[in-house]
Amino acid sequence: MRISLIGSGNVATHLALAFYECGHVVDQVWSRNIDHANLLASRVEAQPIDDLRKLLGNADVYVLAIPDDALFDLAGDLRLGNALVVHTSGATSIQVLKHCSTRYGVLWAPQSFVRDAKMDYGELPFCIEGSDPKAEEDIAVLAGTVSTHIYHTTHQQRQWLHLSAVLVNNFTNGLYALAQQLCREQQLPFEILYPIIQTTARKAQWGDVRYQLTGPAVRNDRKTIDAHRRLLANDQQALEVYDLMTQLIQRIKHG
Amino acid sequence: MRISLIGSGNVATHLALAFYECGHVVDQVWSRNIDHANLLASRVEAQPIDDLRKLLGNADVYVLAIPDDALFDLAGDLRLGNALVVHTSGATSIQVLKHCSTRYGVLWAPQSFVRDAKMDYGELPFCIEGSDPKAEEDIAVLAGTVSTHIYHTTHQQRQWLHLSAVLVNNFTNGLYALAQQLCREQQLPFEILYPIIQTTARKAQWGDVRYQLTGPAVRNDRKTIDAHRRLLANDQQALEVYDLMTQLIQRIKHG
Numbered sequence: 001m002r003i004s005l006i007g008s009g010n011v012a013t014h015l016a017l018a019f020y021e022c023g024h025v026v027d028q029v030w031s032r033n034i035d036h037a038n039l040l041a042s043r044v045e046a047q048p049i050d051d052l053r054k055l056l057g058n059a060d061v062y063v064l065a066i067p068d069d070a071l072f073d074l075a076g077d078l079r080l081g082n083a084l085v086v087h088t089s090g091a092t093s094i095q096v097l098k099h100c101s102t103r104y105g106v107l108w109a110p111q112s113f114v115r116d117a118k119m120d121y122g123e124l125p126f127c128i129e130g131s132d133p134k135a136e137e138d139i140a141v142l143a144g145t146v147s148t149h150i151y152h153t154t155h156q157q158r159q160w161l162h163l164s165a166v167l168v169n170n171f172t173n174g175l176y177a178l179a180q181q182l183c184r185e186q187q188l189p190f191e192i193l194y195p196i197i198q199t200t201a202r203k204a205q206w207g208d209v210r211y212q213l214t215g216p217a218v219r220n221d222r223k224t225i226d227a228h229r230r231l232l233a234n235d236q237q238a239l240e241v242y243d244l245m246t247q248l249i250q251r252i253k254h255g
Numbered sequence: 256m257r258i259s260l261i262g263s264g265n266v267a268t269h270l271a272l273a274f275y276e277c278g279h280v281v282d283q284v285w286s287r288n289i290d291h292a293n294l295l296a297s298r299v300e301a302q303p304i305d306d307l308r309k310l311l312g313n314a315d316v317y318v319l320a321i322p323d324d325a326l327f328d329l330a331g332d333l334r335l336g337n338a339l340v341v342h343t344s345g346a347t348s349i350q351v352l353k354h355c356s357t358r359y360g361v362l363w364a365p366q367s368f369v370r371d372a373k374m375d376y377g378e379l380p381f382c383i384e385g386s387d388p389k390a391e392e393d394i395a396v397l398a399g400t401v402s403t404h405i406y407h408t409t410h411q412q413r414q415w416l417h418l419s420a421v422l423v424n425n426f427t428n429g430l431y432a433l434a435q436q437l438c439r440e441q442q443l444p445f446e447i448l449y450p451i452i453q454t455t456a457r458k459a460q461w462g463d464v465r466y467q468l469t470g471p472a473v474r475n476d477r478k479t480i481d482a483h484r485r486l487l488a489n490d491q492q493a494l495e496v497y498d499l500m501t502q503l504i505q506r507i508k509h510g
Contacts, residue, residue: 111451112451114458160437166470166483168451169455170504171430172430173468174507175430191460194460196365196420204452213429
């Protein structure tokens with residue numbers, strides 16, 4: 001297929017590379033900043049542009065891989081006839097694209113992209129939704145050239161999945177960062193915890209996570225819980241996190 | 256060395272296997288339940304016992320790998336002369352062992368052990384502390400036969416590290432479990448999130464986690480945060496977790 005990318009950030013970069021590596025033609029890459037457009041376009045043999053009026057109408061698919069706010073601004077002005085237009089946002093309804101084309105949808109990969117890190121695109125999960133069954137099928141075919149992990153999800157499901165991704169990615173990162181700060185304050189190398197972090201993540205793939213809950217919260221080991229609470233006595237916010245996560249774990253275990 | 260294990264749970268099992276595979280002699284394995292003692296002893300060519308009075312005095316090291324409460328109970332009665340005695344608890348002072356022997360300490364591996372899972376013991380981190388420099392050195396030598404990741408940590412450091420391990424293991428698991436519950440309620444396979452869980456854990460090894468914080472909290476993207484809060488409106492506890500983790504991330508990012 002002939003694909004044009006609107007955007008040049010982490011998501012746009014990895015999707016463009018994934019399509020390019022799968023043999024698709026990446027036609028144009030748009031960015032507000034021509035240097036950014038250039039950088040990505042040169043990696044996928046595409047034409048860089050910084051003016052949407054230069055967008056040619058001959059691509060099969062237009063992929064809008066831009067932040068949510070920009071998506072709302074930009075989609076209002078874009079008119080792409082009958083081409084397939086998709087956005088890549090976990091949180092946004094496909095209706096934002098309804099004036100852009102007669103055929104539109106979403107191609108969202110719930111993954112944490114880092115621009116310069118190599119990725120195995122065949123492992124990428126794609127959550128898709130189309131404005132009509134044919135559009136959804138076309139998006140599935142496109143996604144299917146990259147990965148076999150295609151999920152047809154409604155807007156409601158995608159919203160919950162986006163929230164769930166925030167829990168397991170952003171919030172988990174928040175816990176890592178807090179632990180790293182505590183280790184730093186105690187002159188402890190954070191690397192001591194690398195193995196347990198990796199094991200914990202691997203075990204999330206073992207089925208029902210409820211049955212893998214361990215530690216003082218699940219055992220309601222008050223002595224250890226109180227010892228931890230005393231350590232955090234001078235950090236009200238961290239103490240609240242400790243108490244609330246302890247309660248959450250006890251609820252999930254017994255729920 | 257000649258090593259006897261007091262305990263037959265996850266930690267005792269993996270330590271016994273680690274010592275055995277490194278060529279140490281595992282002398283005796285004690286458990287309150289002789290079947291449990293048998294099970295482990297048969298894997299490391301040791302003698303199973305269920306009575307501490309049958310403990311022979313000829314081991315070089317006695318490893319008490321039992322729950323914290325049992326450790327307090329049991330250590331009060333154990334008299335092992337001048338043999339090296341260690342416990343394996345992250346949360347407990349080595350002073351609990353002061354009546355057991357003239358030489359004692361701790362050999363704590365901050366890892367999440369699963370009894371029947373194969374492990375690469377060479378990657379195990381060991382946090383050690385001894386009652387005197389010679390005892391600590393002997394514990395370092397023993398740990399060093401298993402792994403090269405040996406950390407000399409004070410009791411205070413170990414307490415903070417134990418708390419940090421709860422954050423990155425138990426609490427992270429709590430977030431996984433909550434996300435899994437939300438996915439289940441929405442008929443979404445949790446496997447969609449496996450890749451982002453693994454990526455997030457891998458990125459924890461990339462240096463300062465503060466700089467890897469992403470998502471609506473860090474961007475203070477009120478629109479997405481409010482959308483997530485509306486989804487959680489009927490679950491007060493999950494909503495509190497959401498708000499508190501969002502605040503924590505914002506503090507860490509700007510702190």
